[in-house]
Amino acid sequence: MAQTRPRGSYAAELRALVAEVIRMGGLAEAQVVDAVDAVVRRDVPLAQALIVRDLRLDAMQADIERRALALIAAHDPSDEDLRQAVSTLKLAMNLERCGDLARNIAKRSLVLSGSDPVLSLMGAIQRMGRLVAARLHEVLNAYAMQEMDAAMAVWRRDEEVDEHYESIFRELLTLMAERPDTVAPGAHLLFIAKNLERIGDHATNIAEVLHFQITGEALDQARPKVSLLDAPPPVAAAP
Amino acid sequence: MLELLPDPVLLVRAGGAHASEIAYANQAARELFRIELSGAPLGAALRQPQVLEAIEEALASDAAVEVAFETIGVQPRYWRAFVRPLDGGATQRDLVLMLRDETDARRTERMRADFLANASHELRTPLASLAGFVETLRTHAKDDPVARDRFLGIMAEQAGRMARLIDDLLSLSRIEMNEHIAPEGVVDFGQVAQDVVEAIRPLSRERGVAVTVRSWAGQLSVAGDRDQLVQVVQNLVENAVKYSAAGGAVTVELARVGALDEARAAVGRPRWVALSLLSPDVAAHQGYVTMRVSDHGSGLARQHLPRLSERFYRVGGQKSGGTGLGLAIVKHIVNRHRGGLVVESAEGEGATFTVYLPAA
Numbered sequence: 396m397a398q399t400r401p402r403g404s405y406a407a408e409l410r411a412l413v414a415e416v417i418r419m420g421g422l423a424e425a426q427v428v429d430a431v432d433a434v435v436r437r438d439v440p441l442a443q444a445l446i447v448r449d450l451r452l453d454a455m456q457a458d459i460e461r462r463a464l465a466l467i468a469a470h471d472p473s474d475e476d477l478r479q480a481v482s483t484l485k486l487a488m489n490l491e492r493c494g495d496l497a498r499n500i501a502k503r504s505l506v507l508s509g510s511d512p513v514l515s516l517m518g519a520i521q522r523m524g525r526l527v528a529a530r531l532h533e534v535l536n537a538y539a540m541q542e543m544d545a546a547m548a549v550w551r552r553d554e555e556v557d558e559h560y561e562s563i564f565r566e567l568l569t570l571m572a573e574r575p576d577t578v579a580p581g582a583h584l585l586f587i588a589k590n591l592e593r594i595g596d597h598a599t600n601i602a603e604v605l606h607f608q609i610t611g612e613a614l615d616q617a618r619p620k621v622s623l624l625d626a627p628p629p630v631a632a633a634p
Numbered sequence: 635m636l637e638l639l640p641d642p643v644l645l646v647r648a649g650g651a652h653a654s655e656i657a658y659a660n661q662a663a664r665e666l667f668r669i670e671l672s673g674a675p676l677g678a679a680l681r682q683p684q685v686l687e688a689i690e691e692a693l694a695s696d697a698a699v700e701v702a703f704e705t706i707g708v709q710p711r712y713w714r715a716f717v718r719p720l721d722g723g724a725t726q727r728d729l730v731l732m733l734r735d736e737t738d739a740r741r742t743e744r745m746r747a748d749f750l751a752n753a754s755h756e757l758r759t760p761l762a763s764l765a766g767f768v769e770t771l772r773t774h775a776k777d778d779p780v781a782r783d784r785f786l787g788i789m790a791e792q793a794g795r796m797a798r799l800i801d802d803l804l805s806l807s808r809i810e811m812n813e814h815i816a817p818e819g820v821v822d823f824g825q826v827a828q829d830v831v832e833a834i835r836p837l838s839r840e841r842g843v844a845v846t847v848r849s850w851a852g853q854l855s856v857a858g859d860r861d862q863l864v865q866v867v868q869n870l871v872e873n874a875v876k877y878s879a880a881g882g883a884v885t886v887e888l889a890r891v892g893a894l895d896e897a898r899a900a901v902g903r904p905r906w907v908a909l910s911l912l913s914p915d916v917a918a919h920q921g922y923v924t925m926r927v928s929d930h931g932s933g934l935a936r937q938h939l940p941r942l943s944e945r946f947y948r949v950g951g952q953k954s955g956g957t958g959l960g961l962a963i964v965k966h967i968v969n970r971h972r973g974g975l976v977v978e979s980a981e982g983e984g985a986t987f988t989v990y991l992p993a994a
Contacts, residue, residue, distance in 0.1 A: 417681055418686060420677070421682055422683050424681075425683055428706060428710075519940070522940070525707070531706075535681070539677050539681075540669055540670075548894075552913065558907075559940045
């Protein structure tokens with residue numbers, strides 16, 4: 396299909412679309428930061444505002460999708476041009492999911508605010524939250540500057556987030572076993588920690604998207620991953 | 635003249651459809667964002683929703699707007715942005731953005747609250763213990779000189795513990811106050827390590843632990859504050875000595891590497907788990923000086939690693955007599971020095987702490 400518009404127009408429209416993705420990124424990052432603050436500070440108005448603001452992320456994703464598809468249909472780009480347009484779609488998807496996870500955290504923070512705080516975990520949750528927000532921020536910086544090295548630095552450090560999650564998970568299990576009155580809030584904190592871990596995964600996804608966009612090749616190495624689920628089973632004692 | 639202003643200043647060219655670009659950034663801005671800003675999309679540096687909205691408002695109303703925001707990171711900073719549109723043509727509007735760092739004010743507030751909370755919580759136990767002994771000496775042990783001597787000894791210990799705790803808390807507060815301001819001096823880190831190991835010889839001798847320093851390079855200068863770096867080495871080496879059994883050995887290895895990845899690479903022993911406790915922002919063409927402090931003590935279980943640098947976090951059952959702030963102090967000093975911290979350990983085999991600092 397021959398191009399129906401001059402090349403310069405494609406570049407300009409793509410640039411505007413990328414700017415919109417970066418803008419969406421800024422909103423998603425802010426939601427993640429606010430969600431963690433809402434949990435740690437038991438900030439009910441913050442959580443409520445966040446839940447409302449998530450609608451904007453959904454709207455932005457729908458808009459980016461519509462515009463990216465229109466751009467591709469109108470210009471029939473190939474190679475890097477096509478990859479750049481497709482990247483905006485993939486990023487918007489990942490960012491919208493981050494927003495959903497942040498909204499879920501905020502909803503759970505509202506429930507947690509209604510009962511006694513689980514003080515011993517707040518430090519760990521805040522640390523993990525800040526780490527995850529920082530990862531997302533770094534990978535979005537890398538995307539904005541089209542810098543693969545910076546993105547790969549995020550990609551390689553995925554395990555750090557996992558270690559934090561596993562540590563919180565274990566601690567919560569111990570706490571809930573010792574004190575049954577913490578089971579209800581503990582369950583919510585488990586989900587909150589899991590959501591943060593998944594936001595971390597989305598940051599790593601975005602790094603992979605950028606890698607593919609720039610090089611045209613998917614990463615062939617396995618993503619560094621840590622999980623208690625992968626630990627070798629305990630050796631049975633000899634009879 | 636803008637170049638010389640201490641506050642970050644950006645000149646933003648607002649294109650249509652939100653595709654704003656940074657036309658110019660002064661030195662303070664370049665240092666803050668650490669990327670090549672000129673020609674970059676605005677969102678590469680600033681994309682906080684309230685900042686973008688402030689820019690839109692400034693353009694729409696053709697008036698100055700100010701807005702507060704937070705930069706995202708492991709150590710967030712608080713800013714106030716002053717946005718002012720410049721007279722321009724219809725299609726291209728320029729804006730000036732000036733940022734003022736309000737981190738000090740916000741952090742001081744939070745630190746004061748933290749300090750009070752920490753101090754009151756941690757002092758409660760030794761204070762209660764002291765009060766208990768005072769009561770006992772006034773009643774049951776009133777005429778028992780042997781008990782009196784023993785109890786007074788314990789009381790002196792508790793008082794000493796409280797004093798060390800307050801010292802460490804104040805130390806930590808002071809470090810945090812300046813944490814966002816990079817140090818200016820140049821320090822011979824190799825010499826610092828030698829000096830500290832020498833200074834703690836009484837402790838290592840008393841514990842029967844041999845401490846050796848090995849240096850793999852000649853030139854080990856780092857940008858830094860000597861007193862603070864002494865504290866880092868001291869805390870790590872003292873910990874290693876305290877957690878070693880008698881007859882054990884602690885090694886301090888110094889080296890110089892060319893890249894961040896090398897600096898934070900784990901030794902990679904089987905069954906050992908490595909975790910980065912602190913990672914600095916990536917800086918191009920930066921070499922690092924690394925210090926590895928290794929012991930062969932009881933090591934640390936995997937689930938404790940992410941919380942090691944948390945204040946007062948103690949691995950269950952360990953009673954080293956410390957304040958519980960040693961690693962927190964190390965982390966905050968290393969952070970100020972824009973360096974990193976990695977811990978590696980296997981239960982029953984020992985632990986290695988690696989500090990890496992930007993070479994000068």
